[in-house]
Every structure is written in C-alpha cells, then in structure tokens.
Amino acid sequence: MLKLYDVEDFNSDGFDVVEDVEEAFAPLRLVNDEVTANLLREIENAEYYSEDRVTDRFGAQIYISEISTGCKAALCVQYLPDKVIDLKECGLNARDAIITYCNRGNALLYSSCTGVESYNKENLDIHVSLKGKEFSRIDDLNDFLGSYEYAE
Amino acid sequence: MIELLSDRKILIDLDNGIYTFGNESASGKTFLYKMLSKLRSGKDIIAITAETARYFNSFLDIARHDHVILVILDRYDMYEGKYVDDIVTLKDDAVILLDYKQGDLFSEYIQGCYIELSESSLEVKGYGVI
Numbered sequence: 481m482l483k484l485y486d487v488e489d490f491n492s493d494g495f496d497v498v499e500d501v502e503e504a505f506a507p508l509r510l511v512n513d514e515v516t517a518n519l520l521r522e523i524e525n526a527e528y529y530s531e532d533r534v535t536d537r538f539g540a541q542i543y544i545s546e547i548s549t550g551c552k553a554a555l556c557v558q559y560l561p562d563k564v565i566d567l568k569e570c571g572l573n574a575r576d577a578i579i580t581y582c583n584r585g586n587a588l589l590y591s592s593c594t595g596v597e598s599y600n601k602e603n604l605d606i607h608v609s610l611k612g613k614e615f616s617r618i619d620d621l622n623d624f625l626g627s628y629e630y631a632e
Numbered sequence: 633m634i635e636l637l638s639d640r641k642i643l644i645d646l647d648n649g650i651y652t653f654g655n656e657s658a659s660g661k662t663f664l665y666k667m668l669s670k671l672r673s674g675k676d677i678i679a680i681t682a683e684t685a686r687y688f689n690s691f692l693d694i695a696r697h698d699h700v701i702l703v704i705l706d707r708y709d710m711y712e713g714k715y716v717d718d719i720v721t722l723k724d725d726a727v728i729l730l731d732y733k734q735g736d737l738f739s740e741y742i743q744g745c746y747i748e749l750s751e752s753s754l755e756v757k758g759y760g761v762i
Contacts, residue, residue: 499710500682500710502682502707523657523658524658525658538751546663547658548657548658548659548661548662549657549662549707550657550658551657551658553657568709568710568733568734569707569709569710569733570657570733571654571655571656571657571658571659571733572655572656573656573657573658574657574658590733590734
C-alpha cells in the first residue's frame with residue numbers, strides 16, 4: 481500500500497522525510513521489475529537497461545544519475561518504503577505515475593487539489609491510502625480529492 | 633534568440649524576463665542545466681542548482697561584471713526564496729529560467745516556457761504570460 485500525506489496537514493514527527501531526492505537516490509541501483517519499468521516508461525519514456533543505466537527516449541544508454549528528479553523521486557518512493565519522500569520537485573506526471581504504479585512506500589503530496597490523470601487507466605488497480613481512506617481506483621481517488629478540495 | 637553549441641545545439645527563443653517551465657517532470661530541465669553548466673566558461677551564463685546554491689548568497693555582481701545574458705536556476709523549490717532580489721533586478725537584462733513547481737514567488741513577472749528536445753537540439757520556447 482502506498483501511503484500519501486497531504487503537505488497541508490502533515491506532521492513530520494516520527495517520520496524520516498526525504499527532502500533531497502537527488503541525494504537519496506544517488507546510492508540506489510535499479511531493480512528489473514514491473515514497477516520500475518512502469519515508472520521509467522511513464523515518466524521518462526525510458527527502459528531498464530541495467531542496474532545503473534537506462535535506455536533513454538532516443539535509444540541511448542545513460543547512467544541513472546542522468547534521469548529526471550521526478551523519476552528519481554518515484555523510484556525512491558518504491559525503493560525506500562521506510563521513508564516519506566517529499567514530492568515538491570515532482571511534476572504532475574511523476575506524481576500521477578507514483579500514485580498509479582507504486583504499491584508501497586510513502587509520499588508527501590503537493591497539488592492535492594489537482595486530479596490524477598486517469599485517461600486509459602480506468603481499469604488499473606491502484607493501492608493507495610490518503611487521510612485514512614484506501615483507494616483501488618484512480619477515479620475514486622479523484623472523487624475524494626475533488627470533494628476534499630470542496631470541503632476546504 | 634540565444635544560440636549555443638554543446639553536445640546538442642541549444643536555442644533559447646525568449647525575450648529577457650523570468651520564465652518557469654510547466655509542472656512536468658522529465659521535460660529536460662536538469663539536462664539543460666547540465667549542458668549550460670558545461671558552457672560556464674563562456675561567462676555570460678550563470679547556472680545554479682541546489683548543491684551550488686549553498687555556496688553563495690548573490691549572483692548579481694557576477695552577472696553585472698560578466699554581462700550575463702542567461703541564468704538558469706535548477707531545482708529552485710529546494711532553495712525557494714533565495715536570490716529573489718537578484719532575479720527581479722536582472723529580469724530586464726537577461727533570460728532567467730526557473731525550475732520551480734510549487735511556490736508563487738515572482739508571480740507578477742513570471743512567464744511560461746517549455747522545452748523541445750530532439751537528438752540534435754534543445755529548444756526553449758515561451759508560452760507567454762501565465
């Protein structure tokens with residue numbers, strides 16, 4: 481289960497929060513699994529090549545230090561499940577990929593009033609909790625985000 | 633139009649002012665920062681990121697002295713609030729590119745821009761006022 485926290489009411493006491501994603505990602509190596517493949521494809525338009533390289537959108541092999549900060553944040557969420565990853569440097573596409581594909585970890589959410597892109601993903605199972613509620617469909621999460629914004 | 637030669641040809645098709653990129657990851661912002669950093673020997677470019685921002689509190693004197701035409705502040709969310717006076721002061725004399733997603737500093741000045749990336753070139757274009 482991916483746990484999302486809203487930056488507006490998050491209390492960091494007792495949490496190990498990663499603010500600098502680049503620093504946290506530097507010692508990590510890629511795992512050749514489905515989540516990694518989905519995150520690389522969706523955010524970076526790249527593919528797994530080896531534990532320290534990906535094939536980029538132009539077909540070149542690049543070191544993982546060269547991928548975007550947003551993609552690094554997404555991989556940190558999946559690979560560092562004991563920490564809370566601050567998504568302030570994530571674009572909306574990276575945030576949406578995290579919500580869609582990460583099945584564990586913790587993420588500090590910004591732009592929570594902006595709905596998650598669900599085009600062509602209506603039938604995907606997600607595994608997300610936010611504010612004590614669990615969601616298995618993007619549309620249900622978006623309904624909740626919309627009602628939450630309205631209640632605010 | 634600013635045209636630079638690096639691993640790729642870099643074209644900055646913007647008038648002087650403050651620009652932020654769209655709220656999208658992997659559009660090429662940090663890649664642009666890294667290419668411009670390598671061109672620092674040209675002296676008319678300033679490239680700052682979260683790591684280098686720790687080491688100085690102002691770039692205005694350097695910008696004035698070297699007649700800087702292009703400034704890029706990568707990962708500005710990590711040091712939001714720093715260099716505000718420098719950025720505002722320099723906005724009429726240089727193109728200032730901000731990788732800045734969450735805050736609303738400079739909202740009265742800021743314009744939107746985006747990157748078009750190909751195998752041989754990287755072009756930065758404007759959206760206009762946002």
